Amino acid sequence: MNENEFDLTARAWLEDGPTRMADHALLSALEEIHTTRQRRAVWPAWRATPAGIGWRGRPTLQRVSLVVAYGIAAVALVTVGSVLVANLRTIQGPAAPTSTLPASGPTSSGGMWPQSTLDEVRLAQERAEAGDPAYTWQVGARIVDHEPYTQVDAELVDRFLREALGWESYEFQDGGVFSDWAGTGDGWVEGSVSGQQYRRCAAGGTNLLYPDASCAPTLDDLHYETVSFDMAQLARAGRDGIWVVTGWRSAAPFVQAVPADAEADARRRLEAFLAARVAGSGAERDVLIDDRHVLPLLYATTSGARYERYELERLEGPDWPDGRMTFRVRLIADGGATVVEQEVAVQQGNPLWVRDETTTENGQPVPLSHASPDGSVSVTAPATWQAWLNGTSTGVSPDDVWFGALWRVGDFFGGEGEQVELTDPVAFDAWCGAQGGSPLLSGPASAAEIAQQVIADPTFESTAPVAARIGGLEAVSMDVTLAPGGDPCGAFGIEISRWVHAVGPGERLRLYLVDLPEGMPVRTLAVTVVATQDRFDDVIAETAPIIDSIEFHPNATATPTVVP
Amino acid sequence: MNLALVEAARSGDEEAFASIARGSADRLFAVAHRILRDVGRAEDAVQQTLVTAWRELPALRDAERFEAWLHRILVHACYAEAKRASRWAANVVALPLDGPATRDTTQDIVTRDALDRGFRRLPPEQRAAFVLHHYLGWSVADIADNLGVPTETIRSRLRYATSTLRAALDADARTTSTAPLERMA
Numbered sequence: 142m143n144e145n146e147f148d149l150t151a152r153a154w155l156e157d158g159p160t161r162m163a164d165h166a167l168l169s170a171l172e173e174i175h176t177t178r179q180r181r182a183v184w185p186a187w188r189a190t191p192a193g194i195g196w197r198g199r200p201t202l203q204r205v206s207l208v209v210a211y212g213i214a215a216v217a218l219v220t221v222g223s224v225l226v227a228n229l230r231t232i233q234g235p236a237a238p239t240s241t242l243p244a245s246g247p248t249s250s251g252g253m254w255p256q257s258t259l260d261e262v263r264l265a266q267e268r269a270e271a272g273d274p275a276y277t278w279q280v281g282a283r284i285v286d287h288e289p290y291t292q293v294d295a296e297l298v299d300r301f302l303r304e305a306l307g308w309e310s311y312e313f314q315d316g317g318v319f320s321d322w323a324g325t326g327d328g329w330v331e332g333s334v335s336g337q338q339y340r341r342c343a344a345g346g347t348n349l350l351y352p353d354a355s356c357a358p359t360l361d362d363l364h365y366e367t368v369s370f371d372m373a374q375l376a377r378a379g380r381d382g383i384w385v386v387t388g389w390r391s392a393a394p395f396v397q398a399v400p401a402d403a404e405a406d407a408r409r410r411l412e413a414f415l416a417a418r419v420a421g422s423g424a425e426r427d428v429l430i431d432d433r434h435v436l437p438l439l440y441a442t443t444s445g446a447r448y449e450r451y452e453l454e455r456l457e458g459p460d461w462p463d464g465r466m467t468f469r470v471r472l473i474a475d476g477g478a479t480v481v482e483q484e485v486a487v488q489q490g491n492p493l494w495v496r497d498e499t500t501t502e503n504g505q506p507v508p509l510s511h512a513s514p515d516g517s518v519s520v521t522a523p524a525t526w527q528a529w530l531n532g533t534s535t536g537v538s539p540d541d542v543w544f545g546a547l548w549r550v551g552d553f554f555g556g557e558g559e560q561v562e563l564t565d566p567v568a569f570d571a572w573c574g575a576q577g578g579s580p581l582l583s584g585p586a587s588a589a590e591i592a593q594q595v596i597a598d599p600t601f602e603s604t605a606p607v608a609a610r611i612g613g614l615e616a617v618s619m620d621v622t623l624a625p626g627g628d629p630c631g632a633f634g635i636e637i638s639r640w641v642h643a644v645g646p647g648e649r650l651r652l653y654l655v656d657l658p659e660g661m662p663v664r665t666l667a668v669t670v671v672a673t674q675d676r677f678d679d680v681i682a683e684t685a686p687i688i689d690s691i692e693f694h695p696n697a698t699a700t701p702t703v704v705p
Numbered sequence: 706m707n708l709a710l711v712e713a714a715r716s717g718d719e720e721a722f723a724s725i726a727r728g729s730a731d732r733l734f735a736v737a738h739r740i741l742r743d744v745g746r747a748e749d750a751v752q753q754t755l756v757t758a759w760r761e762l763p764a765l766r767d768a769e770r771f772e773a774w775l776h777r778i779l780v781h782a783c784y785a786e787a788k789r790a791s792r793w794a795a796n797v798v799a800l801p802l803d804g805p806a807t808r809d810t811t812q813d814i815v816t817r818d819a820l821d822r823g824f825r826r827l828p829p830e831q832r833a834a835f836v837l838h839h840y841l842g843w844s845v846a847d848i849a850d851n852l853g854v855p856t857e858t859i860r861s862r863l864r865y866a867t868s869t870l871r872a873a874l875d876a877d878a879r880t881t882s883t884a885p886l887e888r889m890a
Binding site: 148150151152155156157158159161162163166167169171173174175177178179315429486490491 | 717719722723726727730731732733734735738739744747748751752755756759760761762763816817820821828835836839840844846847850854855867870871874
């Protein structure tokens with residue numbers, strides 16, 4: 142199944158299912174609302190603003206009357222617009238960024254192009270099929286951006302923007318919706334495409350606020366003319382069908398942030414965040430918190446020492462278009478003897494994002510403790526490692542295979558990066574067999590028995606098992622590689638723990654097997670570390686503290702935790 | 706979305722908010738159900754979303770962002786529901802899709818089952834990204850913006866979700882294609 146077919150299949154699958162909520166459920170919500178008080182407003186009265194990302198009205202910069210601005214903006218959608226905008230720039234000078242647009246921006250629209258009636262389209266289709274170069278250029282549209290799968294490349298797009306709108310330079314901004322995919326796997330699209338958005342770039346212009354940006358605004362120093370259009374194959378859908386623009390309209394002008402304002406705003410927010418951390422409360426208000434971002438050492442060092450002061454240093458930005466920035470912050474405790482450093486990303490309109498993986502204390506990555514949702518297993522790893530200890534009770538594992546994994550931040554989980562994995566080997570093999578594979582194990586077995594089955598399996602080449610300890614319990618350890626021609630029961634690309642099946646050609650796997658006591662959800666646990674042969678010793682050394690930190694908690698009922 | 710209704714609701718007009726709720730509930734429910742794959746939990750998520758939206762509405766600065774803001778609350782409500790479910794359920798079994806099957810060919814059923822199995826393996830964050838992208842048609846940038854999550858994170862979640870679902874389909878196809886050979890052997 143190619144990508145297009147997959148997208149079609151997935152969308153059709155998502156379309157299935159209920160779309161109407163039961164009346165009693167809605168009534169119940171409304172009853173609760175009736176007894177719920179609204180919070181007091183935090184912000185002054187607002188008014189409607191355009192939906193453009195990052196837009197914030199800047200009335201102090203509106204130096205030109207709205208009437209003039211509308212006139213300029215509307216005319217700028219046609220070829221003479223650039224002249225007027227240039228004149229405006231001359232009057233105002235380049236020193237201060239100017240915003241001349243009202244919130245809603247200019248509006249304009251148009252119909253079908255280059256043909257203007259269905260009869261003309263049919264005629265053009267016939268001529269294109271006859272090979273007339275005056276029309277063959279309208280044939281064909283390909284998807285060129287697979288992330289997020291929305292941009293099409295067609296000569297029609299370029300000609301429409303240049304010839305119909307008079308745009309000499311432009312950038313793709315956002316994609317819309319495709320009605321049909323060719324399904325040929327080579328990126329052709331058929332049917333219709335709606336909501337393609339492009340922004341106009343000032344021809345030969347320099348972006349005064351972001352000199353490195355490839356596209357300069359056209360309406361003033363901040364705003365870009367933006368258009369949204371639809372296109373379709375009206376006479377014939379398919380690879381041979383010609384495309385026409387079926388309609389277009391100006392969209393809310395794309396806006397770039399004023400770098401100085403963005404930086405001032407970022408520093409203000411960051412100062413407040415850091416001051417709250419020193420004060421010991423309130424730092425959670427403006428920061429991203431979810432189960433992947435744990436805010437390590439928010440108010441104190443690993444020894445519990447409170448912060449005394451902070452410093453911040455700009456690392457990156459302000460970057461086009463929204464002035465996003467990255468800072469390194471230092472929180473200092475113990476009279477300067479302990480320094481916690483973290484990188485924090487700041488983007489207008491979004492909460493602060495502490496890159497927890499960058500957290501160090503006196504230059505060393507900070508260890509974070511992770512526990513499975515069932516509380517039965519905990520492990521500690523440097524902040525530079527991410528953990529996903531799902532256990533079995535999350536509804537995301539295949540059947541009831543207990544699993545967990547740790548991988549370096551920046552590596553793609555489940556990809557080819559080096560990982561530590563924890564798996565119930567017996568349940569995994571049963572699941573693997575149920576998926577049509579050939580399981581390694583014939584049934585439940587102890588750690589020693591599983592080790593012997595691995596040794597006996599011609600799929601693998603193994604070292605002799607040696608005694609080891611995991612979580613304070615006796616265990617066995619062995620190294621495993623794939624035998625020539627070996628073909629383990631893969632997880633079919635499902636990136637969960639795969640225990641011994643994770644080893645691939647050119648890789649080596651350290652396998653620990655440990656029998657767990659009563660009260661644990663798994664009778665025998667496999668802990669694996671996999672790496673390429675040349676990196677194996679280094680990875681084993683690096684992950685040894687992680688393996689050593691594993692603890693088992695029989696009869697635990699804890700909820701999921703991440704303890705900085 | 707009627708901005709006047711939003712503004713009235715923001716000022717404490719309960720009836721205005723009820724109108725918004727009536728107009729939004731089905732749409733929110735459809736999204737929640739696709740993330741959670743369970744009618745009861747989806748209803749709970751929508752109820753929580755509406756109550757939260759009512760309570761927090763005065764803090765919303767931009768009326769035109771109401772829809773996106775509402776969906777952001779919904780997604781977080783779904784996260785909470787998923788975690789609540791995982792915390793209390795000893796074993797999560799594959800629940801049947803509650804909606805009507807619009808096509809009933811054997812291959813479609815097999816495909817839907819494979820996708821359903823694969824989807825249940827995804828953590829809620831990846832489910833939400835996948836549903837917002839493929840069901841609501843939001844771009845990666847819109848999802849990131851509306852959820853307050855870095856764009857790269859959304860891309861990563863979509864990649865992972867896609868790879869997992871594709872793997873589920875591939876595994877299914879492999880099983881289907883190998884079955885006759887096994888019978889012959």
